[in-house]
Amino acid sequence: MTAPQRDLLSRRGTTILVYAAPTLAIVTTSNQGVVDAVRTLVWPLAFAVMGIACVVNAVRCGRVHCYFTGPFLLLLGAASLLHGLRIVSLGRNGWGWLGLVAIAGTVVFLTVPERLWGRYANRPSRERSSRPPSPRDGP
Numbered sequence: 001m002t003a004p005q006r007d008l009l010s011r012r013g014t015t016i017l018v019y020a021a022p023t024l025a026i027v028t029t030s031n032q033g034v035v036d037a038v039r040t041l042v043w044p045l046a047f048a049v050m051g052i053a054c055v056v057n058a059v060r061c062g063r064v065h066c067y068f069t070g071p072f073l074l075l076l077g078a079a080s081l082l083h084g085l086r087i088v089s090l091g092r093n094g095w096g097w098l099g100l101v102a103i104a105g106t107v108v109f110l111t112v113p114e115r116l117w118g119r120y121a122n123r124p125s126r127e128r129s130s131r132p133p134s135p136r137d138g139p
Contacts, residue, residue, distance in 0.1 A: 003120040006061035008053060018053035022046035030099055039095055040084025047077030047102075062121035068109040076102055 008014045022045075029042045051073030058066035080098050082088040090097050 003061040003063075007063055007120075008057045008060065009063065014053075018049055022049045026099075026102070030095070036084060036095075040081065043084070043095075043098070044077045044081035047073045047080060051075075051077060058121075064113045064117050064119060064121055065110050067121070068113050069106060072105050072109055073102075076105075 004010055008018065025042050025046045029039050051070050054063075054066040054070030054073060057063050058070055076098065079088070079090075080095075083090045083094045083098065
């Protein structure tokens, strides 16, 4: 199976479930009419779902931007939980700052790494490394 075939982003249903739905949840709870308790539940969970999906995708297929977006989104999840529980204060506009960092960081991490290093990391294929060498492999 090739890297693009293992890429979670190549599957529409998976993309909707683990990226679009959490993003929509964050956006719909971003307005000022939503109480902090709802954001404290929704944002960390949504960032965690996306971050875990990115980490899994980096391991599965070597998608370059996932090596960056995965940890970034997990950190945003932790920051939003800490802010929401008032363990760490990000000020009166903390949710706005988190949203701004999420947008800017995601745009940068989605585009820059793949422009610099390509879409997929060059890694030895699992299929080739798990079988014994054959005469067709060459010297």
